[in-house]
Amino acid sequence: MSAEPLLEVSDLSVRFDTDEGPLQAVDRVSFTLAPREVLGIVGGSGCGKSVTCMSLVRLLPQTAAVTGSAVFDGVDLLALGPRRLRRVRGREISYIFQEPMTSLNPVFTVGDQIGEVVRRHLGLSRRAARQRAVELLQLVRIPAPERRVDEYPHQLSGGMRQRVMIAMALACDPKVLIADEPTTALDVTIQAGILDLMREIRERLGTAIVLVTHNLGVVADIADRVIVMYAGRKVEEAPAEELFAAPQHPYTVGLLGAIPRPGERQERLEEIPGRVPAAAAPLEHCVFADRCRFADETTRTQVPALRAVRRDHLVACFHPEADRAA
Amino acid sequence: MLVVASIVVFGGVRAIPGNPAIALGAENRDPAVIAAVKAKYLLDKPLPVQYGHWIWLAVQGDLGVDQRQLSVGHTIASRLPISLELAALSMIVSVIVGIPTGVITAVRRGKPSDYAATGVALIGLSVPHFWLGLMAIIWFAVDLHWLPAGGYVTAHHPIANLKHLLLPAVVLGIGFAAVLMRQMRSSMLDSLGTDYVRTARAKGLSEWSVVCKHAFRNSLITVTTVLGLQLGALISGIVTIEVIFGIPGFGSLTIDAINQRDYTLIQGVVLVVACGYVIVNLLVDVVYSLLNPRIRTI
């Protein structure tokens, strides 16, 4: 993508102060998001995808120390005052959470919760906000929106709740939509519907989307560009087709090997041996060395820097696939 | 529920050692008098008959007469409103003090103001009512002459009425404020950590909306249930406070009835308390279901 980036994240690091000592959840991650672009972020459980996304709109608890910068529309989100930050949240950058069952407030109606966003940011009246809520429910294909708008979250299924979350996120026509595993907690049959909806949003509204997922099949489907994360680091980045055609990092190769074939039950990508380690101190070797088939003396004593193996294709590995093939 | 309560009341009073007939006959031990009294109060009949008779009259609003031949129903009706007023005032005090401090300490968790307020609440919880009551009388009534030390003036003189009830209501309310505050603080902390509060923040809502709308409404649900459970403590608190401040309410009546071993009066008093318990719990359930849509709309 050659267009001026909408969001430019540089050297983002997040360190948690935990009872067991510091935990480096995200380590110097940089990426950009162009207008109308869909950026996929993939990686195993606990590799820092959610923490990366949440730090952008500063939704992490106070135990998190965030450094780096995230420039959106000319301003650094990480340095923004609370008032201006609130004007960005929900209006310019919206968020869809991983947990549809618990992300809606149980004591307010769906219409209240959607309407609240437009009343806050666009100053609509109560009536107009309700009307807008009905339209949005229609947009996310919830049947009988006039009735549903007055229902409470517990009256809706998980898939419906996630649609409500999406409706809420789209309420102010945001420039960026961050969708953190919007389908992981849902039934397989319902997942497809939500993904269709995401695809439609991207086509009809032209919203730029950061789509976090475990499912490479999903990424192949909608993402323009993909970031692969491992243990809090970006280990590979490439345009979607290229990543699938020619993965470079051994971890990515492993992920692709574990990709479920269509029609099969879609498992979480846990089939790669070992688990994603949570690092405490800065590493002195490749993060993947313990699990890598190609690990050697160099990779155990030095940290591989990101380098371009092709145009737009970055990888942090001393022995990327391209070199080994040669 | 009420039936069980009434049987317990009835049985409890009968189980008190001593012969009710002698007591009812004003300690006159003449067998003829006792027999007459027994016949009049059906004490010569088996217990189930006595119970049936008492309940039959009670549901019609007739609780019998006490030792002085005054209607128990009347006595209770004249004393109860005083206690209800005291209870309402002290509840208002505890809600006004307890709820906001609970919310504020939760929001400023770990800051000095949180530690200070939780510390004060802990003291408030451990100080008994009677001591606080006595101290209040000494400071505000005896030393400072700000408020009367005790007694009661009817609501026909609203200012004097409030002046007399203010001190007891505050003393009683402070203890509950501490309970409420701690409850509010812990349930606010729970609510503030939930996913839906994170959603509210992600929507760009003001901190006021996030705390006072999204987190608060959910915390109120737990606090309501706890409030219902505090009723027993409230009743015993009222009894203590009424005695200390010389308020001629329901609590003083109870103590007098027990001191004079006036069985019909005790029976009536306890039955009213039991009814009150049931009614309040019902109210709590109603409020709870109003606050909680998951119950309301099944």
Ligand SMILES: Nc1ncnc2c1ncn2[C@@H]1O[C@H](COP(=O)(O)OP(=O)(O)OP(=O)(O)O)[C@@H](O)[C@H]1O
């Ligand atoms: N509030 C927190 N306090 C301490 N550590 C945290 C906190 N939130 C996340 N972490 C840690 O940060 C790391 C990254 O977590 P994150 O939620 O970003 O993973 P993820 O990639 O989103 O995983 P998943 O796919 O399971 O959602 C994990 O090791 C997690 O334990």
Ligand code: SF4
């Ligand atoms: S640098 Fe070495 S250990 Fe790390 S992924 Fe590449 S080959 Fe494996």
Ligand SMILES: [Mg+2]
């Ligand atoms: Mg996550």
